[in-house]
Amino acid sequence: MPAFLLRRLLQSVVVMLTVALIAFALFRYVGDPINNMVGQDTTLEEREELRERLGLNDPFLLQFARFVREASAGEFGLSYQHRRPVRELVAERLPATLELSFVSAVLALLVGAPMGVYTALRRRGILSRGFMTFSLIGVSLPTFLIGILLILFFGVILRWLPTFGRGEVVAIGWWTTGFLTASGLKSLIMPAITLALFQMTLIMRLIRAEMLEVLRTDFIKFAHARGLPARSVHFRHALKNTMVPVITITGLQLGSIIAFAIITESVFQWPGMGLLFIQAIGEVDIPVMAAYLVLIAFFFVFINFIVDLLYFVVDPRLRADKATANGQ
Amino acid sequence: MALLDVRNLRVEFPSRRGSLVAVDGVSLAVEPGDVLGVVGESGAGKSTVGNAIIGLLEPPGEMTAGEVHLAGRRIDDLEPGEKRKLRGKRIGMIFQDPLTSLNPLQTIEQQLVETIELHLGTGEREARRRGVDLLRQVGIPEPELRVKQYPHQFSGGMRQRVVIALALCAEPDVIIADEPTTALDVSIQAQILDLMRALCKEKDVGMMIITHDMGVIADITDRVAVMYRGRLVEHGATVKILGDPDHAYTRSLISAVPRPDVRLVRFPLVTYIEDAKETPRHFDVRRHWLGQARDFGDGAGAGAGAGAGAGPGAKKGDAARAGEGGDGGGRGPGRGPLISLRGLHMRFTTRPSFFKRNRVYLDAVKDLSLDIHEGEVFGLVGESGSGKSTVARMICGLHTPAAGAIRFAGTELTSLAREADLDPFRRQMQMIFQDPYSSLNPRMRVMDIVAEPIRFHRLAGGREEVEGIVSDLLEQVGLGAGAAIRYPHEFSGGQRQRISIARALATRPRFLICDEPTSALDVSIQAQVLNLLKDLQELLRLTMLFISHDLPVIRQMCDRVGVMQGGRLCEVRETEALFESPEHDYTRHLLALMPRLEGLSRQGLEIEEPA
Numbered sequence: 001m002p003a004f005l006l007r008r009l010l011q012s013v014v015v016m017l018t019v020a021l022i023a024f025a026l027f028r029y030v031g032d033p034i035n036n037m038v039g040q041d042t043t044l045e046e047r048e049e050l051r052e053r054l055g056l057n058d059p060f061l062l063q064f065a066r067f068v069r070e071a072s073a074g075e076f077g078l079s080y081q082h083r084r085p086v087r088e089l090v091a092e093r094l095p096a097t098l099e100l101s102f103v104s105a106v107l108a109l110l111v112g113a114p115m116g117v118y119t120a121l122r123r124r125g126i127l128s129r130g131f132m133t134f135s136l137i138g139v140s141l142p143t144f145l146i147g148i149l150l151i152l153f154f155g156v157i158l159r160w161l162p163t164f165g166r167g168e169v170v171a172i173g174w175w176t177t178g179f180l181t182a183s184g185l186k187s188l189i190m191p192a193i194t195l196a197l198f199q200m201t202l203i204m205r206l207i208r209a210e211m212l213e214v215l216r217t218d219f220i221k222f223a224h225a226r227g228l229p230a231r232s233v234h235f236r237h238a239l240k241n242t243m244v245p246v247i248t249i250t251g252l253q254l255g256s257i258i259a260f261a262i263i264t265e266s267v268f269q270w271p272g273m274g275l276l277f278i279q280a281i282g283e284v285d286i287p288v289m290a291a292y293l294v295l296i297a298f299f300f301v302f303i304n305f306i307v308d309l310l311y312f313v314v315d316p317r318l319r320a321d322k323a324t325a326n327g328q
Numbered sequence: 329m330a331l332l333d334v335r336n337l338r339v340e341f342p343s344r345r346g347s348l349v350a351v352d353g354v355s356l357a358v359e360p361g362d363v364l365g366v367v368g369e370s371g372a373g374k375s376t377v378g379n380a381i382i383g384l385l386e387p388p389g390e391m392t393a394g395e396v397h398l399a400g401r402r403i404d405d406l407e408p409g410e411k412r413k414l415r416g417k418r419i420g421m422i423f424q425d426p427l428t429s430l431n432p433l434q435t436i437e438q439q440l441v442e443t444i445e446l447h448l449g450t451g452e453r454e455a456r457r458r459g460v461d462l463l464r465q466v467g468i469p470e471p472e473l474r475v476k477q478y479p480h481q482f483s484g485g486m487r488q489r490v491v492i493a494l495a496l497c498a499e500p501d502v503i504i505a506d507e508p509t510t511a512l513d514v515s516i517q518a519q520i521l522d523l524m525r526a527l528c529k530e531k532d533v534g535m536m537i538i539t540h541d542m543g544v545i546a547d548i549t550d551r552v553a554v555m556y557r558g559r560l561v562e563h564g565a566t567v568k569i570l571g572d573p574d575h576a577y578t579r580s581l582i583s584a585v586p587r588p589d590v591r592l593v594r595f596p597l598v599t600y601i602e603d604a605k606e607t608p609r610h611f612d613v614r615r616h617w618l619g620q621a622r623d624f625g626d627g628a629g630a631g632a633g634a635g636a637g638a639g640p641g642a643k644k645g646d647a648a649r650a651g652e653g654g655d656g657g658g659r660g661p662g663r664g665p666l667i668s669l670r671g672l673h674m675r676f677t678t679r680p681s682f683f684k685r686n687r688v689y690l691d692a693v694k695d696l697s698l699d700i701h702e703g704e705v706f707g708l709v710g711e712s713g714s715g716k717s718t719v720a721r722m723i724c725g726l727h728t729p730a731a732g733a734i735r736f737a738g739t740e741l742t743s744l745a746r747e748a749d750l751d752p753f754r755r756q757m758q759m760i761f762q763d764p765y766s767s768l769n770p771r772m773r774v775m776d777i778v779a780e781p782i783r784f785h786r787l788a789g790g791r792e793e794v795e796g797i798v799s800d801l802l803e804q805v806g807l808g809a810g811a812a813i814r815y816p817h818e819f820s821g822g823q824r825q826r827i828s829i830a831r832a833l834a835t836r837p838r839f840l841i842c843d844e845p846t847s848a849l850d851v852s853i854q855a856q857v858l859n860l861l862k863d864l865q866e867l868l869r870l871t872m873l874f875i876s877h878d879l880p881v882i883r884q885m886c887d888r889v890g891v892m893q894g895g896r897l898c899e900v901r902e903t904e905a906l907f908e909s910p911e912h913d914y915t916r917h918l919l920a921l922m923p924r925l926e927g928l929s930r931q932g933l934e935i936e937e938p939a
Contacts, residue, residue: 217428218423218424218425218428218429219428219429219430219431219432221384221423222421222423222429222430222491222494223431224384224412224415225382225384225415225416225420225421225423225495226415226416226420226421226443226494226495226497227412227413227414227415227416227417227443227446227447227498228416228442228443228446229412229446230412232442232446236442237431237434240433241431241432241433314433315432315433316432316433316435316478316480317432317478317480
């Protein structure tokens with residue numbers, strides 16, 4: 001197992017370096033950074049001096065190494081648009097995105113998984129058919145449309161929920177949270193549902209399909225033949241076996257919840273990183289774009305690493321390859 | 329009153345197009361300490377009977393008539409909850425595949441304890457103690473240690489023991505075993521059957537064994553019920569049914585069983601099965617497409633035309649016979665063996681590691697040398713994991729040997745570097761695989777499946793010629809030219825194996841490798857496919873490498889046999905000599921495990937006279 005983890009860790013580092021290279025290339029070669037920094041009336045000499053001072057004339061590898069070193073310390077330079085360190089901007093916006101993604105992910109899992117199990121066990125029930133129809137809507141409607149429809153009903157017509165922003169937030173150190181105020185929680189409901197809906201239906205359909213597969217296996221039949229009660233067969237034996245492939249997809253999906261947050265954040269004017277990124281694209285604010293790219297990649301790699309660890313917890317077949325040697 | 333009494337059972341599977349009757353009018357009884365065998369071929373409804381008794385019919389199947397009584401009490405009309413309480417507690421069940429019968433994510437202990445606690449209502453500590461005790465009873469060494477392990481850490485035979493322990497948890501009165509040893513090797517099969525019989529007698533349990541294997545029936549059962557298409561055709565004492573069957577189906581079923589004790593000229597034609605169509609046995613090989621181009625450039629193939637027109641039934645040509653005594657003795661000059669393996673070694677890495685010393689290897693084949701002569705059928709026998717298939721795969725180039733040389737008609741294949749250089753040899757060698765369901769591309773028509781090798785090796789000119797050849801090949805293997813436009817899924821297992829044979833013949837091969845070609849088939853179908861292979865071998869003077877774990881089949885098919893154990897070749901002998909007077913200890917061990925089937929009726933058999 002340590003060898004496996006080490007290998008995974010190495011792969012993660014390679015992925016991060018590749019992403020960093022792309023981010024760096026953006027930074028360095030999309031447009032001229034000097035042009036983006038200085039005004040129209042700067043002379044050529046001044047530009048050349050600035051170029052030399054910022055190290056833009058150094059060899060490529062040296063510049064890249066510097067970029068990686070600074071990026072790993074969270075340093076991405078000044079935002080062109082806001083004239084503030086990118087690090088500060090991201091730190092300001094990160095809590096909003098993470099809170100939204102976290103709530104969506106929990107919602108997707110807590111609602112999607114039981115629905116998946118239910119529809120697998122009661123395949124022909126009316127409620128199951130209802131869930132399946134509902135899930136089709138969830139999969140096929142685009143996120144922004146769901147967001148707009150929610151705003152229309154609950155914000156504009158019924159006036160129950162706020163239609164934009166995070167509401168009041170409480171600062172805990174550098175972290176700001178919306179969990180502690182009524183308006184913060186209320187503002188969270190609609191964006192969280194919007195973001196969760198697609199993942200929820202995906203998880204539900206995935207669990208249903210896997211569960212149906214597992215229920216057909218011999219060991220489930222043998223469990224029935226031993227007279228184990230249906231509840232035990234379904235939940236103790238079938239569900240855990242369903243989880244192995246589900247964990248992989250769910251892990252990937254959590255990453256994409258954070259990445260997909262861009263659309264939801266734009267619809268609800270949620271002051272998170274996605275919104276920051278969209279604005280950065282509009283203004284060609286390359287340091288912000290580079291930072292976002294690296295950060296999202298980091299989340300993906302990190303979550304996948306956790307998923308790999310979970311495999312070991314769930315599936316004993318991966319754990320013990322040494323112990324099998326005496327397996328005769 | 330019998331312990332388990334099934335009366336007039338009828339099971340139907342309703343569908344849109346009317347209802348399919350899977351089992352009809354079946355009555356059986358099991359007494360305590362008695363082993364009842366239920367035998368039949370696939371689709372006979374024997375498993376459905378077992379499932380109906382314990383109330384686990386696959387939906388939409390349902391019992392539409394009949395009664396099931398357990399110790400005098402009717403159980404088929406109980407509430408689902410009540411029925412569940414009987415399962416495991418009063419009636420234990422053992423399934424075919426031990427590799428998939430256990431939950432892979434739970435330890436053996438968790439699975440045992442759960443079942444024991446449920447049925448006996450004991451505390452966890454007592455359940456654990458009983459669990460360990462049960463494992464000891466079914467013959468698992470170091471049960472205290474093994475009970476903490478997961479199923480994947482056990483071998484197939486050990487897993488089946490665990491499954492038996494689980495079925496015995498609550499000391500049931502009746503055990504229903506559905507093909508309990510089909511997935512196991514002969515030596516393991518013998519152990520498991522002994523264990524089951526001993527437990528049955530010792531604990532006075534009634535046992536019902538569902539199987540397609542006459543060997544299992546002969547070995548372990550007291551009484552036997554023969555099923556055919558959902559009906560019971562015969563029912564009585566095992567000795568009587570096997571020795572002197574009354575019903576025509578039983579007779580034909582028994583005549584199709586490969587005999588361990590005698591060699592047959594060919595299997596009798598079984599009239600009771602679906603595709604009982606005989607192949608055209610006489611055709612003029614010299615003028616037929618299959619017989620052409622059989623001169624392989626080294627003069628060795630010339631014998632094909634000569635002995636051909638005679639057809640099967642005639643004795644094998646002298647070339648093959650002569651070679652059997654000593655290696656190459658009595659052969660003309662320059663006529664070495666067709667296949668010659670020298671010091672062949674194959675190593676797989678089972679645990680890769682960056683550091684060489686941490687890697688774990690499996691030596692599948694160790695220092696194997698062997699000759700196969702032109703026109704002979706060479707058998708390779710051994711238990712699973714002995715390396716038989718690896719040898720075949722190395723010969724046809726699917727694996728590259730770690731060391732050693734493979735010579736085909738004098739050319740060393742291992743030294744040919746370019747793919748294109750190998751093509752002419754690939755044309756001369758073809759393979760027939762074990763599983764007829766996965767060895768044909770389901771998205772291709774039979775026409776294209778069989779035509780592919782012809783097109784690849786450019787053996788025929790235009791499209792019409794290719795199609796003509798394919799139709800003819802399909803006729804030869806007994807399918808009829810009409811099969812060409814259909815897809816593989818429309819055929820049964822035996823028919824698919826015939827397609828595989830047609831495909832293998834399509835390159836006009838000289839050497840055919842058959843890797844367990846009939847082990848996935850029912851006995852009557854197996855008999856036909858073996859007949860077909862025998863006929864083709866004799867007509868075309870094919871050289872064959874025939875791999876099987878089934879000794880009786882080997883005896884029927886092969887001229888010489890090699891016995892493999894753990895990657896090494898133990899003994900190579902002429903077939904009859906090997907069966908009559910084995911020399912190596914392992915061969916004797918294997919032969920001793922082989923079901924004897926001595927009481928089997930010999931009605932209608934053509935027994936080959938010892939040469």
